[in-house]
Amino acid sequence: NQILVSDVNELNQAIKDAKPGDKIVLKNGNWKDAELLINAKGTPEDPIIITAQEKGKVFLTGLSNLRISGEYVEVSGLVFKDGYTPTSEVISFREKKGVYANHCRLTECVIDNFNNPERENTELWVALYGKNNRVDHCYFTGKRSNGVTFAIRMVDEACRNNNHQIDHNYFGYRQNLGSNGGETMRLGTSHYSLSTCGANVEANYFEYCDGEHEIISNKSCGNTFKNNTFFKCRGTLTFRHGHDNTAEGNFFIGNGKDHTGGIRIINERNKAINNYFYNLKGYRFRGALVIMNGIYNSPINRYNQVIGGVFSNNTFVNCDHVQLCAGSDSERTAPPIDSKIENNVFYHDSKDNIFTVYDDISGISFSNNYINTGVKPLLKDGFTVVDMKLVENESGFLFPVSDQIKNAGCSLSSPVATKENTGVTWYPIVNEELTFDNGKVIKIEPGLNSLFDAVESSEPGDIIILAKGEYVNSKVLSIKHPLTIKSEKEKEASILSEKNNMFQIENGGALKLIGVKISGSESPDMAGNSIISTSKYSMNRNYKLIVENCDIEDLTVNHSFDFLRIYKSTFADSIVFRNCNFLNVSGNIASLDKETDDLGIYNAEYVVYENCTFKNIGGVILNLYRGGTDESTFGPILKFVNNKVFNSGKNKRNKIGCSLYLHGVQWAKIDSCNFIDSAPIKLNLSKDEPIIKFSNINIYPKVSIISNSNEFSLINLTHKKQ
Amino acid sequence: NQILVSDVNELNQAIKDAKPGDKIVLKNGNWKDAELLINAKGTPEDPIIITAQEKGKVFLTGLSNLRISGEYVEVSGLVFKDGYTPTSEVISFREKKGVYANHCRLTECVIDNFNNPERENTELWVALYGKNNRVDHCYFTGKRSNGVTFAIRMVDEACRNNNHQIDHNYFGYRQNLGSNGGETMRLGTSHYSLSTCGANVEANYFEYCDGEHEIISNKSCGNTFKNNTFFKCRGTLTFRHGHDNTAEGNFFIGNGKDHTGGIRIINERNKAINNYFYNLKGYRFRGALVIMNGIYNSPINRYNQVIGGVFSNNTFVNCDHVQLCAGSDSERTAPPIDSKIENNVFYHDSKDNIFTVYDDISGISFSNNYINTGVKPLLKDGFTVVDMKLVENESGFLFPVSDQIKNAGCSLSSPVATKENTGVTWYPIVNEELTFDNGKVIKIEPGLNSLFDAVESSEPGDIIILAKGEYVNSKVLSIKHPLTIKSEKEKEASILSEKNNMFQIENGGALKLIGVKISGSESPDMAGNSIISTSKYSMNRNYKLIVENCDIEDLTVNHSFDFLRIYKSTFADSIVFRNCNFLNVSGNIASLDKETDDLGIYNAEYVVYENCTFKNIGGVILNLYRGGTDESTFGPILKFVNNKVFNSGKNKRNKIGCSLYLHGVQWAKIDSCNFIDSAPIKLNLSKDEPIIKFSNINIYPKVSIISNSNEFSLINLTHKKQ
Ligand SMILES: [Ca+2]
Numbered sequence A, B: 001n002q003i004l005v006s007d008v009n010e011l012n013q014a015i016k017d018a019k020p021g022d023k024i025v026l027k028n029g030n031w032k033d034a035e036l037l038i039n040a041k042g043t044p045e046d047p048i049i050i051t052a053q054e055k056g057k058v059f060l061t062g063l064s065n066l067r068i069s070g071e072y073v074e075v076s077g078l079v080f081k082d083g084y085t086p087t088s089e090v091i092s093f094r095e096k097k098g099v100y101a102n103h104c105r106l107t108e109c110v111i112d113n114f115n116n117p118e119r120e121n122t123e124l125w126v127a128l129y130g131k132n133n134r135v136d137h138c139y140f141t142g143k144r145s146n147g148v149t150f151a152i153r154m155v156d157e158a159c160r161n162n163n164h165q166i167d168h169n170y171f172g173y174r175q176n177l178g179s180n181g182g183e184t185m186r187l188g189t190s191h192y193s194l195s196t197c198g199a200n201v202e203a204n205y206f207e208y209c210d211g212e213h214e215i216i217s218n219k220s221c222g223n224t225f226k227n228n229t230f231f232k233c234r235g236t237l238t239f240r241h242g243h244d245n246t247a248e249g250n251f252f253i254g255n256g257k258d259h260t261g262g263i264r265i266i267n268e269r270n271k272a273i274n275n276y277f278y279n280l281k282g283y284r285f286r287g288a289l290v291i292m293n294g295i296y297n298s299p300i301n302r303y304n305q306v307i308g309g310v311f312s313n314n315t316f317v318n319c320d321h322v323q324l325c326a327g328s329d330s331e332r333t334a335p336p337i338d339s340k341i342e343n344n345v346f347y348h349d350s351k352d353n354i355f356t357v358y359d360d361i362s363g364i365s366f367s368n369n370y371i372n373t374g375v376k377p378l379l380k381d382g383f384t385v386v387d388m389k390l391v392e393n394e395s396g397f398l399f400p401v402s403d404q405i406k407n408a409g410c411s412l413s414s415p416v417a418t419k420e421n422t423g424v425t426w427y428p429i430v431n432e433e434l435t436f437d438n439g440k441v442i443k444i445e446p447g448l449n450s451l452f453d454a455v456e457s458s459e460p461g462d463i464i465i466l467a468k469g470e471y472v473n474s475k476v477l478s479i480k481h482p483l484t485i486k487s488e489k490e491k492e493a494s495i496l497s498e499k500n501n502m503f504q505i506e507n508g509g510a511l512k513l514i515g516v517k518i519s520g521s522e523s524p525d526m527a528g529n530s531i532i533s534t535s536k537y538s539m540n541r542n543y544k545l546i547v548e549n550c551d552i553e554d555l556t557v558n559h560s561f562d563f564l565r566i567y568k569s570t571f572a573d574s575i576v577f578r579n580c581n582f583l584n585v586s587g588n589i590a591s592l593d594k595e596t597d598d599l600g601i602y603n604a605e606y607v608v609y610e611n612c613t614f615k616n617i618g619g620v621i622l623n624l625y626r627g628g629t630d631e632s633t634f635g636p637i638l639k640f641v642n643n644k645v646f647n648s649g650k651n652k653r654n655k656i657g658c659s660l661y662l663h664g665v666q667w668a669k670i671d672s673c674n675f676i677d678s679a680p681i682k683l684n685l686s687k688d689e690p691i692i693k694f695s696n697i698n699i700y701p702k703v704s705i706i707s708n709s710n711e712f713s714l715i716n717l718t719h720k721k722q
């Protein structure tokens, strides 16, 4: 029996009447604010099928979601986009608490950028409950708000030992969340992590899953991760909680991208066998292989000791870091025991030292591992240095080869998971990156609001070129997409504003300013003006801001006039100030400190200040803040080099009382900088091994760098008058 | 010549072609995103007229504004609503910098709730530039975002000595802004305050203009304020800067409302003559008459000494405060000199002490003033105590009458400005207050989302009655208008949520919860949940929250679970918790501290905690915060009585480390409260004479109230174990 339904009421009626073998077909079109509840019972032979009239032509938009419960129900062909779920889950394998789906299947469905506009609101895209369900050949891309993309929920017995099958799905782009909660997949939670989940995650393709440092957070027992591909994903497959899990036949392809990692191991009898790791650059918890120290008698939500771990027949090619006993500290004192690292091949063509050992590794037995010439073996025993060559295999991957390697390294038989053999065939794959300068060139002349008009009519990637003269704007310049604004000849065009803010970067926006002069002289006489701000609302797309070769001056009409003003629930991929002169500013240059709940959330990943001069700045040059003790993120990452700071940071309204303040920053290079007659530099370092390096710093008059700890390096501090 | 135009292009063409005497008629309808520029030259005899096809049927909506420049242009009949200006001014008497209107008139126009959604964005509704312009018979109501409603701008010579006429306008409801910038009218700024403005503000009606403590901020010389009525307005007509201004024949009708004031005087030769003051309750700078201390050699933006002030023939009926040398402190040390207070009548039927003197009043001569029997005269000389009777005059105002009063008190000849003789006749006047319980009653039964569905379909003022049972919601309950939710029988209905927040008060919303149980037991296992939140976005309408007879418990699934979570750029008229029990909360009850820029902005006006019990609260019971030194506001105002606090405030994430924190609160009564095994009480008092009274406080174990100053009173502090 096949029934075509065209709205939710018809669907509900059809489901009520449905008999095993029935096929309910959703009519092509836009189903807006549609909450679908499929509660039906098919049989193993005759499932009830819910599908689209044509696959990819039924769109769930607005406040929509899907609940599947009952048995032997199969849903396919739906696309969720242009909206978000009104509940906490987009696709849920339950009707409500205690009423689950079993033996049901979700196949060939798409969720595309279906996000709550509130970045911090937590939603799952797929929540698996019940048992024996399958999710396959789905495409999930563009998860941008808080919450796991795909979760197996183990809330009660009816959801454990579940035998779920998750295969041939394409997990696409997930931007850096800048916070915990950006996992692409999670199996269980710490609460139930000693129960068996028993899921099989096989032959899925993960691409640019950069949400946080756990691509997959395994928090239960007895799961298998097999033949999946992780392509340029920041983070690791993490065996965070639970025992007896296996990662086998997976490909981790970093291609040299920052923070790409492999497998991180905690707990008992977890195995990493026959995996391939290529060009992974992650360090600390994001190494290619990370075996952690545990805690004796660990609470369930902390770190169990690694016992009985097996790490064998893996191949590592140009991976920078293998970390043993990682996380060793006064709490994590239990090193791995009864574990084996054997039959692995480690190849690196440019780094001689790839192993880091943080504690006692006598509990790990090493045997028959191979290293190429030039790389330092971890131990004498168990490692053989041999000459290897990289040879491309039939799938195009480089494998180290040598006659001397015996029974070691991975040998992969199944086809590798790719873009092509996962997900759906009928839905376009879009590059989600914000890109500058790929649009058209727009030349404009000076005049009241001529720049405003050009910005309003611009399209993504456009370049607005300003002829010589003054550009006064009586309206806020609203930046809704990547846009470059450039002076035709360097510093001949000046931009002014009569509003309390000149540029506002909206959700989806990115701004590049090149060679312009910016003045605050026409800004209104009120406290709290700014030149550039983010949206005041949550932005669930990360933005970029690049300011190069610009002169910025006279931000002084009233107090607290900031150059960059950001708001809570916004996140910058990158903020770059290069070759700029900032002169006379009553407020801050950039105070990136709006996440003060100290939940590990922060406001910018990469921050670059390079070759800039700052003179008479009342507030901070930079306040870069990440509070709390969360360990799931990578940034903030700061490069602050070749800058000169004069007479800055000393306004009484500058509450933190310093010119440069770094709080919880994870990586910073501060080199060749001059601080003259300015408020001090202050550090509040976190405990998660930040890398903070100062070199060639001149501070006059002499004053110390204020810090809560001495875990930073400082080379060549001088106090010359200049 | 009369030309009908139907869009902006046609209008522009018509204006280009316009000749003196032409009449350009805007077609009836909705002009969306219309920026009108009227740059034309009429003559005194033949002005160019821009008007509506029918008055009140031409609506400027969306991002719209109006600029008038040129000469002898008259604009009438337009209505601005449902939008806001894209620039900083809605109606501007200039084209751009330096290009002004002269001899132009705006008449019978309306601006109705035409506000930027961003509460803090600063916009003027009417900005007068140039000279000899008139604004009359307009209706301005519902200004809700930052910025003066009506301003005379004196930016250059062409705008001074301007002879502007502002008459017969109706200035309607302006809600409490909770910040500086809420003036209804401003004439000049401190910069040019020693220049002559020369405007005449006559026969206007001001109603509920409650934006801040200056209803009118006069900041220039030579202005007249004549025969205006101020009806139930919080604040005063303030002669803030500038000399030689006169307030004459005005009516200040407080009708017993909080913070209603009269005239506040600073600077030289300012006069208050023949005014009538009725039932004004304001204190401090909001007295019926406030004559301030100045600063010797004051900077232009501070306080000039009062010299040559004349305060005569005024009548005060039941006004609580007349303040002399107000603001006297270590900076304001210059008392009024060469001034007269004469021929005034002061009547009060219930308060014996209406005068407060803060410094030397020998520079004021007092003569022929009358006081009724029972009120204490300020001095022996210059005041006569007589028996008076209140008699209603023909306009319905009560005047004190006695045969013994000679040549004193006000005598008003012109008709009083009223709703009826000001503004326009063709536009409805709407009460803007949020009102509970004037809608229909909706009875509902327990069930998943039954409450959600009822809230969604509710209308303003509705009352939702819950039958006994559990109300689980998988979606956020979004409160978009005043709504009451009430258990049919007290505490038999429980409300639970599967979302990280249960109730969200949106812009325009107000919530009253009566007799329900609220539990966090179904809330998601994540940090930072809440039961009630404001919008995360700016709210430009003040909200109300009332929680009575409720039990709230088990907000503990994870850390930082708050009862009330507010966001920046929101403002509560009132937050009331009465007869409630709060048990086991991992976060805060209410942390009203989101305006940390310390610009004098705060988050709630009236806060009441009465007869409540708090047990095992991890965070603060209340954090009430107003930062900075701004003096333009009234609140926060706190009543905290008969509460019991047990084992609270001690969670390590409670950064401020106390159970009750008051920062910059302006008025507080804390009476009959018990703090047992809890974090301390902490005060950060501002310097603007806050009134903070503690009485009958028991704290066990013994610990002091921590305070930055001893400017609070404390009666009967005990340390009993109970
Ligand atoms: Ca995580």
Ligand SMILES: [Ca+2]
Pocket (backbone or CB within 6 Å): B180, B181, B182, B183, B212, B214, B217, B632
């Ligand atoms: Ca003010």
